[in-house]
Amino acid sequence: MEKQHLVEPDLEFIAQVMKQGGDSFKNCYQCATCSVVCSLSPDNRPFPRKEMLAVSWGLKARLLADPDIWLCHQCGDCSARCPRGAAPGDVLAAVRSCVISEYATPRFWAKAVNDPGKLPWLIALPVLIFLVPGLLTGLLDFTPSGDAVVHSKFFSTWLVDMIFVPLAAAMLISFGASLRKFLNDMHRNAVMEKRTDDADIDFTGFFRALIRTLPGIFRHDNFSKCSENRERAVSHLMVFFGFGGLFITTVVIFILLYVFQIHGPFSQLNPLKWLANIAGVLLITGAVLMIKKRLSQADRKTVYGDWYLIGLVSGLGISGMLTEITRLANAAGLSYSLYIVHLVFVFHLIAFLPCSKFAHIAYRTVAMAYTRYIQEKEIGEPENQPDTPVFSRSGH
Numbered sequence: 150m151e152k153q154h155l156v157e158p159d160l161e162f163i164a165q166v167m168k169q170g171g172d173s174f175k176n177c178y179q180c181a182t183c184s185v186v187c188s189l190s191p192d193n194r195p196f197p198r199k200e201m202l203a204v205s206w207g208l209k210a211r212l213l214a215d216p217d218i219w220l221c222h223q224c225g226d227c228s229a230r231c232p233r234g235a236a237p238g239d240v241l242a243a244v245r246s247c248v249i250s251e252y253a254t255p256r257f258w259a260k261a262v263n264d265p266g267k268l269p270w271l272i273a274l275p276v277l278i279f280l281v282p283g284l285l286t287g288l289l290d291f292t293p294s295g296d297a298v299v300h301s302k303f304f305s306t307w308l309v310d311m312i313f314v315p316l317a318a319a320m321l322i323s324f325g326a327s328l329r330k331f332l333n334d335m336h337r338n339a340v341m342e343k344r345t346d347d348a349d350i351d352f353t354g355f356f357r358a359l360i361r362t363l364p365g366i367f368r369h370d371n372f373s374k375c376s377e378n379r380e381r382a383v384s385h386l387m388v389f390f391g392f393g394g395l396f397i398t399t400v401v402i403f404i405l406l407y408v409f410q411i412h413g414p415f416s417q418l419n420p421l422k423w424l425a426n427i428a429g430v431l432l433i434t435g436a437v438l439m440i441k442k443r444l445s446q447a448d449r450k451t452v453y454g455d456w457y458l459i460g461l462v463s464g465l466g467i468s469g470m471l472t473e474i475t476r477l478a479n480a481a482g483l484s485y486s487l488y489i490v491h492l493v494f495v496f497h498l499i500a501f502l503p504c505s506k507f508a509h510i511a512y513r514t515v516a517m518a519y520t521r522y523i524q525e526k527e528i529g530e531p532e533n534q535p536d537t538p539v540f541s542r543s544g545h
């Protein structure tokens with residue numbers, strides 16, 4: 150007698166996917182056109198047809214630990230060709246949002262970030278955190294001395310670090326734990342699917358796979374394989390390198406201040422300023438292109454989480470740039486106000502990174518590296534693996 154399996158759909162998960170913009174999965178009749186047209190779908194484990202089925206069956210555990218949903222770059226090639234208007238690209242994007250919320254800790258943090266009704270509270274929170282210790286310690290001075298605009302006289306560097314260093318440390322610990330759980334779950338799935346006999350992940354092998362995956366991510370190789378929305382790669386790359394530049398600048402300034410006791414503000418001719426300004430321009434331009442693209446695609450689902458991310462990216466870039474311009478123009482009141490606004494955006498970036506859509510950078514990287522790792526386990530480790538982990542079908 151054949152073994153029977155009882156499938157218990159997780160209706161709450163299905164409702165969550167629908168809320169995140171993935172409701173079109175109901176139209177799918179499993180023709181597999183999407184898996185055929187997707188240029189990123191591997192021959193041995195094609196997607197997104199199987200994910201469309203898993204969503205309709207409410208297979209939450211399987212989808213949460215499915216690395217394939219992260220190989221999709223939401224180009225829309227499959228959605229454009231689906232004969233039933235099922236938009237698998239949007240469904241996979243919705244599942245990815247659910248994965249981020251599900252692994253994020255604390256959970257109420259993730260729920261708040263994805264609830265537009267909570268946004269005023271999330272804006273008020275950092276303002277309160279700045280004001281209370283700032284006024285109590287005197288490190289926030291609303292009447293700074295001197296003619297020139299110096300932000301550290303208004304909002305002390307000590308206060309910035311007192312708030313942001315512990316916040317960043319807590320975020321890194323929480324995010325690291327979420328990613329570790331995600332990685333373990335992917336591996337458990339692979340063991341259950343008999344893709345590997347190793348009960349535990351070989352972390353040396355995984356990190357080797359990660360190193361080999363990174364160049365392809367930096368070049369955005371997979372973006373350029375899509376045909377419908379290839380130009381998305383440009384705005385994505387701009388935001389990616391914009392953040393990279395600002396991250397490097399922040400780390401260098403931190404080291405200069407605490408290791409070498411060199412204080413800002415720095416001259417506009419300083420290479421650090423050059424890097425920060427170029428990164429800021431990249432960030433703003435990339436964000437504007439993203440907004441333009443979203444608004445021009447009426448058929449593509451854009452949910453609150455997408456706008457939160459785009460708002461964060463553009464707000465961060467614009468407030469940072471305006472703070473600098475008003476400082477140079479010596480418009481003290483305006484510059485100090487903009488600096489507070491900028492710090493609110495920085496707070497959101499750090500505090501909510503593990504539970505907002507921004508976290509996709511890390512989840513995608515881990516999933517792509519794991520895909521490469523498990524493929525190398527399945528077929529052996531070739532000498533010259535391509536930089537992308539996906540084995541595309543011939544002709545692509």
Ligand code: SF4
Pocket residue numbers: 176177178179180181182183184197198201230231232233234235236237
């Ligand atoms: S999503 Fe569309 S193209 Fe893909 S299997 Fe379903 S009906 Fe076919």
Ligand code: SF4
Pocket residue numbers: 183186187188189190196197220221222223224225226227228237238239241375
């Ligand atoms: S949106 Fe693009 S990358 Fe994602 S499954 Fe569809 S065709 Fe593939």
